[in-house]
Amino acid sequence: MAEPTAAHSRAPGLTEDDAGPLLTVRGVEKSFSGVHALRGVDLTLARGSIHALVGENGAGKSTLIKVLTGVHAADAGEVRFRGQPVAFTRPADAQDAGISTVYQEINLVPLLTVAQNIYLGREPRRRGLVDTRGLNRQAAELVQRLGIEVDVRAKLGSLGLGVQQMVALARAVSIDARVVIMDEPTSSLEVREVETLFGVARTLAASGVGLLFVSHRMEELWTLCDTVTVLRDGRVVHTGPMAALDRVGLVSLMLGREASDVRAGGTTDFGDSHAHGTAPLLSVSGVQVPNRLRGVALTARPGEVVGLGGLLGSGRSETLKAIYGDLHTTAADVEIDGRRVRTGSVSRSLEAGIALLSEDRKAEGIIPDLSVRDNIALAVMPRLSRLGIISDSKVDALVEVFMRRLQIKASSPRQKVRELSGGNQQKVLIARWLATEPKVFLLDEPTRGIDVGAKREVQGLIDELAEQGLAVVLVSSEMDELVEGSDRIVVLHDGEVSGELTGDQLTSAHLLTALAGGTPSDTSTSHPSTSDTGTAAGAGRSDRG
Amino acid sequence: MAEHTATAIESAAPPPAEETPDRRRGPDGAWFRRNGVYVGLVVLVLVNLVITPHFASTGSLRLQLVQVAPIIVVSLGMAMVIGTGGIDLSVGAVMALTAAVIPLYIGYGTLGAIGAGLLAGVLAGALSGSVIARVGVQPIIATLAVMVGGRGLANIMGGQIKSIRDPGFRELGSGKLLGIPWVVLIAIVVIVAVALLMTRTTYGRQLVAIGGNARAAALAGLPVKRVLTTVYVVSALLAALAGVLLVARNQASDPTRLGQLVELTAITAVVVGGTPLTGGQVRVFGTVAGALLMQLITFTLVAHNITDSVAQMVQAVIVVLAVYATVGTRMRRRSRA
Numbered sequence: 001m002a003e004p005t006a007a008h009s010r011a012p013g014l015t016e017d018d019a020g021p022l023l024t025v026r027g028v029e030k031s032f033s034g035v036h037a038l039r040g041v042d043l044t045l046a047r048g049s050i051h052a053l054v055g056e057n058g059a060g061k062s063t064l065i066k067v068l069t070g071v072h073a074a075d076a077g078e079v080r081f082r083g084q085p086v087a088f089t090r091p092a093d094a095q096d097a098g099i100s101t102v103y104q105e106i107n108l109v110p111l112l113t114v115a116q117n118i119y120l121g122r123e124p125r126r127r128g129l130v131d132t133r134g135l136n137r138q139a140a141e142l143v144q145r146l147g148i149e150v151d152v153r154a155k156l157g158s159l160g161l162g163v164q165q166m167v168a169l170a171r172a173v174s175i176d177a178r179v180v181i182m183d184e185p186t187s188s189l190e191v192r193e194v195e196t197l198f199g200v201a202r203t204l205a206a207s208g209v210g211l212l213f214v215s216h217r218m219e220e221l222w223t224l225c226d227t228v229t230v231l232r233d234g235r236v237v238h239t240g241p242m243a244a245l246d247r248v249g250l251v252s253l254m255l256g257r258e259a260s261d262v263r264a265g266g267t268t269d270f271g272d273s274h275a276h277g278t279a280p281l282l283s284v285s286g287v288q289v290p291n292r293l294r295g296v297a298l299t300a301r302p303g304e305v306v307g308l309g310g311l312l313g314s315g316r317s318e319t320l321k322a323i324y325g326d327l328h329t330t331a332a333d334v335e336i337d338g339r340r341v342r343t344g345s346v347s348r349s350l351e352a353g354i355a356l357l358s359e360d361r362k363a364e365g366i367i368p369d370l371s372v373r374d375n376i377a378l379a380v381m382p383r384l385s386r387l388g389i390i391s392d393s394k395v396d397a398l399v400e401v402f403m404r405r406l407q408i409k410a411s412s413p414r415q416k417v418r419e420l421s422g423g424n425q426q427k428v429l430i431a432r433w434l435a436t437e438p439k440v441f442l443l444d445e446p447t448r449g450i451d452v453g454a455k456r457e458v459q460g461l462i463d464e465l466a467e468q469g470l471a472v473v474l475v476s477s478e479m480d481e482l483v484e485g486s487d488r489i490v491v492l493h494d495g496e497v498s499g500e501l502t503g504d505q506l507t508s509a510h511l512l513t514a515l516a517g518g519t520p521s522d523t524s525t526s527h528p529s530t531s532d533t534g535t536a537a538g539a540g541r542s543d544r545g
Numbered sequence: 546m547a548e549h550t551a552t553a554i555e556s557a558a559p560p561p562a563e564e565t566p567d568r569r570r571g572p573d574g575a576w577f578r579r580n581g582v583y584v585g586l587v588v589l590v591l592v593n594l595v596i597t598p599h600f601a602s603t604g605s606l607r608l609q610l611v612q613v614a615p616i617i618v619v620s621l622g623m624a625m626v627i628g629t630g631g632i633d634l635s636v637g638a639v640m641a642l643t644a645a646v647i648p649l650y651i652g653y654g655t656l657g658a659i660g661a662g663l664l665a666g667v668l669a670g671a672l673s674g675s676v677i678a679r680v681g682v683q684p685i686i687a688t689l690a691v692m693v694g695g696r697g698l699a700n701i702m703g704g705q706i707k708s709i710r711d712p713g714f715r716e717l718g719s720g721k722l723l724g725i726p727w728v729v730l731i732a733i734v735v736i737v738a739v740a741l742l743m744t745r746t747t748y749g750r751q752l753v754a755i756g757g758n759a760r761a762a763a764l765a766g767l768p769v770k771r772v773l774t775t776v777y778v779v780s781a782l783l784a785a786l787a788g789v790l791l792v793a794r795n796q797a798s799d800p801t802r803l804g805q806l807v808e809l810t811a812i813t814a815v816v817v818g819g820t821p822l823t824g825g826q827v828r829v830f831g832t833v834a835g836a837l838l839m840q841l842i843t844f845t846l847v848a849h850n851i852t853d854s855v856a857q858m859v860q861a862v863i864v865v866l867a868v869y870a871t872v873g874t875r876m877r878r879r880s881r882a
Contacts, residue, residue, distance in 0.1 A: 324764075326763075326764060346763060346764060346765075346766045347766040347768070349766075350766040356764065358764060363758075363760060363761075364758075364760050364761050364764055365758075365761055365764075366758065366761065367753075367754045367757040367758045367761055367762065367825070368757060368758065368825075369753070369757045369825040369826055370750075370753065370754060370757055370825075374750060374754070377750075378750075378754055378762070378765045378767070379765040379766055379767075381747040381750055381751065382747055385746070385747045388746045388747050388748055389745055389746055389747075390745060390746060390747055390750065432765065
């Protein structure tokens with residue numbers, strides 16, 4: 001592909017003998033126990049380029065980064081670094097060679113000073129001892145050159161996250177990294193910190209370093225990056241100049257959907273929209289979670305399925321957890337039937353009639369060693385007991401009802417839940433929450449990772465629950481599921497409600513536009529075709545704009 | 546055993562028919578972990594019936610049971626703590642604390658002294674429980690602190706050996722009901738109580754749920770902090786009870802020595818009994834069998850003039866085998882998943 005034409009392309013003073021691209025990835029494949037994470041990925045990182053790597057969950061970004069940095073070995077394909085084929089087996093090898101990674105969670109030592117962190121393991125020495133003065137002087141020069149305002153003698157842990165990220169960058173520079181991979185560096189930063197970080201990144205790029213930038217904050221991509229590579233399902237679906245893509249185009253590439261190409265229903269098992277009352281059953285407003293949610297508000301009426309749309313990192317799961325009282329909020333107003341619920345306590349939310357089906361079935365859902373029966377009865381145990389003694393007959397009756405109603409397939413109610421299939425485990429969890437007789441059911445990715453049959457059953461069940469008068473809030477990364485399952489979709493963007501789709505707007509096309517941050521009515525923009533899932537460079541796309 | 550095959554708490558295994566065929570080459574690690582302790586116990590009893598003279602005599606059996614009873618009581622508390630994924634290193638110190646308190650309150654009568662001793666234990670347990678559940682200190686650290694501090698406090702309160710000349714304590718220590726020593730009867734009551742607690746109550750179910758997946762339990766609205774706090778109180782209460790039993794049997798209080806290394810004996814009994822250290826299961830009868838097995842091993846070796854030190858080494862081997870069986874099972878499970 002062509003060299004990026006961005007302003008910061010190549011530093012004049014650069015005296016590299018190897019002229020080609022810094023990093024070339026060709027046909028890299030990687031699978032984990034039969035599941036393909038990368039299927040022939042190509043990527044070219046040019047000198048002085050800031051290259052965006054985007055994709056939804058499971059697209060393969062992390063796997064690619066791990067292959068590049070020696071955490072995983074590629075199954076097939078080739079990685080060339082400065083023209084030479086490389087196959088790092090340890091992260092330290094990659095770092096020594098000049099590929100440095102700055103992670104979202106900082107992997108430095110909080111109890112050491114900034115200077116000590118920057119030169120950790122490579123401290124300047126005098127007579128065998130660490131030359132502290134020289135260390136501090138070098139570090140001070142370095143941070144000044146990069147435009148970071150920080151006292152190098154301060155303990156890293158005492159500084160803000162943004163500064164810590166920049167120290168991590170400074171460390172990358174100090175070890176003479178030629179490629180810096182930034183994995184979601186901004187997700188916990190304040191606006192001002194982000195700007196400084198970008199300044200540092202540009203300085204680096206200007207000196208000829210190639211940066212690979214992963215972020216879920218879309219607007220940042222256009223501010224910072226000159227080139228973009230979009231991954232989906234382990235494949236590169238697009239590579240090209242950042243400026244040649246608009247937001248809707250990028251989102252449709254990420255999701256693999258196109259505004260003009262909307263299948264009309266039929267892929268999910270949802271029925272028609274539900275009749276619902278007028279007064280909201282659930283009313284949420286002003287939900288604030290530092291760095292996550294900025295005043296989210298939504299309502300749901302009885303019998304209504306409200307979809308919660310948004311890209312990765314937009315705050316969908318956080319919103320559900322905040323409503324449920326599981327996430328600490330600095331401000332939140334949650335009302336059920338007009339009565340205010342004190343937030344911040346799961347048991348109070350449960351009492352008030354809120355239930356949350358968490359997206360992470362294994363970590364936050366099942367108790368693997370307990371039986372199907374005990375898993376179902378878990379949340380309502382006190383209700384099935386007298387003076388702390390469990391009534392077996394009551395538990396059996398309850399469990400029997402739900403196992404039959406949800407068609408949970410287990411050899412017996414006493415079978416351990418760990419032995420069930422994903423779909424049946426999910427049904428056990430749904431049963432657990434339905435047993436609490438909720439008025440409001442918050443569903444976070446209810447059909448993720450379950451087989452097609454179970455998926456349809458769960459979707460049908462959501463419909464049925466709404467018909468019975470529950471208010472359902474549905475989070476799903478699958479557009480069809482969200483569009484067809486919801487009566488209304490509230491769209492989140494960067495921790496805020498950015499739009500709402502109702503009635504005729506409930507189409508994939510409108511959702512796509514809304515997800516990209518446009519207004520629901522604005523769907524006339526043209527989009528790059530997603531049918532060419534090859535690795536065609538973006539040259540052909542630039543003439544589109 | 547009927548009642549505990551009925552619930553997940555005693556880990557009712559899926560019948561062999563449900564195992565995938567290629568993994569059914571006789572008893573595997575999982576089977577061994579669940580039942581190895583019973584097999585070991587039966588084998589050892591049979592061996593002793595043959596090789597140890599007078600093994601089956603009433604006197605010999607009674608002595609064995611009297612000796613193991615306090616261990617069983619402590620181990621059951623330990624099993625509950627381990628069921629939550631924690632550990633309680635303070636049980637020996639709690640026993641010493643109880644022993645130190647008893648002489649101070651013997652003037653209030655037998656029951657008064659016992660009450661004071663148990664209360665001291667409860668307070669120590671409440672301390673470690675709150676630090677673990679509310680502050681979030683790791684169980685091993687919190688109970689280590691109570692272990693060291695509690696033993697120190699016990700020494701300050703009741704330095705040297707004091708003999709207890711109280712008829713109530715004498716009856717408790719050496720009396721019998723229908724030929725069964727009180728000490729053994731009390732242990733049986735504790736076994737039944739803990740078994741019922743674990744299988745029949747919401748508390749027991751919540752305890753293993755928290756041990757199995759604390760995050761999921763919290764999201765299901767379970768009172769995680771309360772359960773975690775109280776489990777250390779229960780463990781300490783049972784340790785204090787064991788302290789009372791030992792004081793009664795010795796007719797003396799010796800805070801410096803009483804309960805030394807009991808925590809390790811108890812952990813051994815629990816692990817050998819098949820309760821995984823990772824939490825999520827409490828095997829009540831397995832723990833009892835584990836305590837009996839370890840006791841019987843020591844007895845067998847000592848009865849045949851093999852020193853105590855060798856007995857300890859044999860115990861060590863058994864612990865390693867038990868843990869190996871547990872770990873082996875986990876790994877096999879993971880590879881299947």
